[in-house]
Amino acid sequence: MQVPPLKRIYLALENWFNYSFGSWNPLYHLGTLTFFFFWVVLISGIYLFIFFHGSLDGAYASVDRITHAQWYAGGIMRSLHRYASDAAVGCILLHMFREFALDRHHGARWYSWFTGVPLLWMVVTLGITGYWLVWDRLAQYIAIGSAHLMDALPIFFGSMARNFLEGALSDRFFILIEFLHLLGQPMLLVFALWFHVRRLSNVSINPPRGLAVGSLLALLALSIVKPATSHEPADLTTVPQLFNLDWFYLNIYPLLDYWSAGQVWVLTIGITLLLMLLPWLPPRKAGPAAVVDLDYCDGCKQCFYDCPFDAISVQARSDGRAHEHEVTVEPALCAACGICVGACHSSNPFRMADKELKSGIDMPQLPVQALREKTKSRLAALEGKIKILVFGCEHGFDVTRLDSRETAGITLLCSGMLPPTLIEYALRNGADGVMVSGCRHADCYFRFGNRWMEQRLAGERPPVLRSRVDRRRITIQGGAETDQDVVEAALARFRERLSGLVESEDDGKGEDR
Amino acid sequence: MRRNYALQALNYLIFMALIGYFSTSPAYRHLPEGEALVVLAFSHAGQHVEPCKQVSAEELAKLPPNMRRPTECPRARSPIKVELLMDGEPLLKTVAEPPGLFGDGGVDIFLDATVPAGKHHFVVRMNDSVRVKGYNYTYEQTVELKPAQLLFIDFNPEQGFIFK
Numbered sequence: 001m002q003v004p005p006l007k008r009i010y011l012a013l014e015n016w017f018n019y020s021f022g023s024w025n026p027l028y029h030l031g032t033l034t035f036f037f038f039w040v041v042l043i044s045g046i047y048l049f050i051f052f053h054g055s056l057d058g059a060y061a062s063v064d065r066i067t068h069a070q071w072y073a074g075g076i077m078r079s080l081h082r083y084a085s086d087a088a089v090g091c092i093l094l095h096m097f098r099e100f101a102l103d104r105h106h107g108a109r110w111y112s113w114f115t116g117v118p119l120l121w122m123v124v125t126l127g128i129t130g131y132w133l134v135w136d137r138l139a140q141y142i143a144i145g146s147a148h149l150m151d152a153l154p155i156f157f158g159s160m161a162r163n164f165l166e167g168a169l170s171d172r173f174f175i176l177i178e179f180l181h182l183l184g185q186p187m188l189l190v191f192a193l194w195f196h197v198r199r200l201s202n203v204s205i206n207p208p209r210g211l212a213v214g215s216l217l218a219l220l221a222l223s224i225v226k227p228a229t230s231h232e233p234a235d236l237t238t239v240p241q242l243f244n245l246d247w248f249y250l251n252i253y254p255l256l257d258y259w260s261a262g263q264v265w266v267l268t269i270g271i272t273l274l275l276m277l278l279p280w281l282p283p284r285k286a287g288p289a290a291v292v293d294l295d296y297c298d299g300c301k302q303c304f305y306d307c308p309f310d311a312i313s314v315q316a317r318s319d320g321r322a323h324e325h326e327v328t329v330e331p332a333l334c335a336a337c338g339i340c341v342g343a344c345h346s347s348n349p350f351r352m353a354d355k356e357l358k359s360g361i362d363m364p365q366l367p368v369q370a371l372r373e374k375t376k377s378r379l380a381a382l383e384g385k386i387k388i389l390v391f392g393c394e395h396g397f398d399v400t401r402l403d404s405r406e407t408a409g410i411t412l413l414c415s416g417m418l419p420p421t422l423i424e425y426a427l428r429n430g431a432d433g434v435m436v437s438g439c440r441h442a443d444c445y446f447r448f449g450n451r452w453m454e455q456r457l458a459g460e461r462p463p464v465l466r467s468r469v470d471r472r473r474i475t476i477q478g479g480a481e482t483d484q485d486v487v488e489a490a491l492a493r494f495r496e497r498l499s500g501l502v503e504s505e506d507d508g509k510g511e512d513r
Numbered sequence: 514m515r516r517n518y519a520l521q522a523l524n525y526l527i528f529m530a531l532i533g534y535f536s537t538s539p540a541y542r543h544l545p546e547g548e549a550l551v552v553l554a555f556s557h558a559g560q561h562v563e564p565c566k567q568v569s570a571e572e573l574a575k576l577p578p579n580m581r582r583p584t585e586c587p588r589a590r591s592p593i594k595v596e597l598l599m600d601g602e603p604l605l606k607t608v609a610e611p612p613g614l615f616g617d618g619g620v621d622i623f624l625d626a627t628v629p630a631g632k633h634h635f636v637v638r639m640n641d642s643v644r645v646k647g648y649n650y651t652y653e654q655t656v657e658l659k660p661a662q663l664l665f666i667d668f669n670p671e672q673g674f675i676f677k
Contacts, residue, residue, distance in 0.1 A: 019520060024521075090531070141543060159623050161623055162554045162555075166665075214525055215525070219529070221529065225533070226533045237663055238661045238662055239550045239661050239663050240661075244538060245541040247538075254541055
């Protein structure tokens with residue numbers, strides 16, 4: 001299977017981080033890491049605000065005092081404030097790159113992508129107002145540049161940029177910028193963040209503790225090695241010439257030296273719109289949504305708890321049956337992952353053995369009945385001493401590439417779609433072992449598929465794999481499309497383990513005889 | 514999954530090196546060395562396209578009391594044509610149409626150009642009336658510009674052009 005170049009690059013990067021960080025891989029926690037950096041920004045910002053003097057004459061001097069007179073506290077806080085802000089933008093850009101490279105912005109997931117793009121600009125404008133508050137030469141440059149950008153919009157009367165030439169600035173200007181930076185913009189950002197994660201369930205905002213500690217130590221080290229400093233104080237009678245631009249936040253301003261403000265707006269709005277429309281470029285047909293069959297649904301709510309995209313809701317029973325609840329699926333929110341099928345205890349292949357298997361919730365494109373039939377037929381076709389059935393997912397390593405005389409791969413919509421009872425069913429119907437693949441460990445195309453699957457097999461999340469099922473005959477090995485070597489090696493190890501098991505069982509039987 | 518703390522440290526080092534570098538570098542030069550900036554910026558409403566008319570006593574009497582004004586001015590205003598010459602060569606030039614549905618708004622001019630520092634002779638002229646041929650405001654001055662200096666040329670109808 002051809003892996004797109006961008007995805008190949010991303011997977012190589014992810015691999016490298018997996019070697020270093022394991023499950024703390026920062027690429028798996030870019031959203032929460034961004035939140036963490038915002039916490040650092042917030043705490044350091046509160047400290048700076050205590051000592052900051054928000055006036056035209058006092059701003060620069062107060063920042064200078066914070067930076068130099070109390071370098072051990074205020075200076076470090078200022079550096080943390082800057083570098084955590086920069087790191088947040090870095091994480092947001094990586095987050096966008098990741099979702100795009102892994103094709104996780106299409107279908108029902110358009111909403112998170114669409115609402116995420118403006119967040120980048122919100123963060124950038126928050127950083128810009130922060131730079132204004134220092135009121136040094138850099139602040140002067142970006143203040144005038146921002147005024148030119150505002151003047152190009154047909155919503156303001158008069159020329160804002162002229163205020164900076166006439167010396168018409170007053171302390172009220174600082175109060176306005178302070179209000180925006182300290183209250184207005186952060187509140188808007190929090191509100192927009194809430195929108196961004198609105199269609200996700202089990203949202204986490206904290207990265208793993210080890211990753212948070214490592215990131216904070218790294219930020220501290222950078223703050224000590226390269227403390228954030230100001231330029232010369234702003235002087236509106238001269239033009240700032242050369243300065244150290246923060247390219248994470250201020251990259252748009254140099255464009256104003258070459259283009260008109262109107263052209264810069266067209267470029268930024270154009271890029272923003274293009275990014276926002278990416279989920280529909282090109283338009284794709286989404287897989288059919290999950291379907292509830294009330295005849296087999298007892299309203300246990302497990303699918304509701306497990307759905308990663310909040311597509312399932314619980315309501316009072318409508319069909320007069322004795323159960324208290326029933327579930328409904330909102331098709332527009334359903335990502336067609338099938339995790340709900342794996343969560344449903346009626347997706348049990350031992351039920352309705354002589355007739356069509358029906359589940360309380362099912363995927364029209366791959367019903368549990370078809371899954372049971374496929375399991376049976378693939379097992380029946382296997383020959384050799386050690387028969388292994390491998391369940392994989394559409395978005396990870398293609399397990400049908402492992403097909404051989406002794407191995408058969410079955411592709412699910414997601415590894416989280418696998419009912420634990422199907423593993424038991426396979427083992428009882430001729431499989432010597434079952435391997436469950438899927439996306440790489442700690443990652444999942446559908447957010448929680450492999451995590452829920454692992455918890456179900458470990459007996460930590462319903463529906464659990466029964467305790468009497470021999471765990472030695474089950475192995476889990478996730479892998480991306482490019483991980484053929486890793487998955488094959490794991491399969492070989494598993495086969496070896498099963499051989500030992502089969503031999504010891506044969507010996508046991510011989511001794512019994 | 515296993516972790517390698519030495520590799521983690523290396524990754525943090527790379528990430529922080531990138532953050533530290535791009536937070537200040539590469540340095541950006543906004544104004545070339547040895548240059549100054551000339552800004553011609555002002556707000557001004559052009560004169561009315563047609564002169565205001567004196568309203569006669571009879572005409573005023575016909576109007577309701579709250580609408581009785583001694584002069585009646587057509588709303589449309591003239592475009593602003595402004596030009597700045599440096600050492601005899603055109604440096605900045607624009608013709609700004611009055612904004613508004615009836616073309617009766619004031620015009621905001623903001624033009625700038627970088628020039629080599631040193632002694633320069635500037636001539637600034639403006640026409641704000643379609644009823645006047647040529648320029649009805651002209652001012653000239655020689656200025657010794659220092660590197661990075663900002664020469665701000667303002668205008669108000671009472672004082673004309675002002676070099677700041």
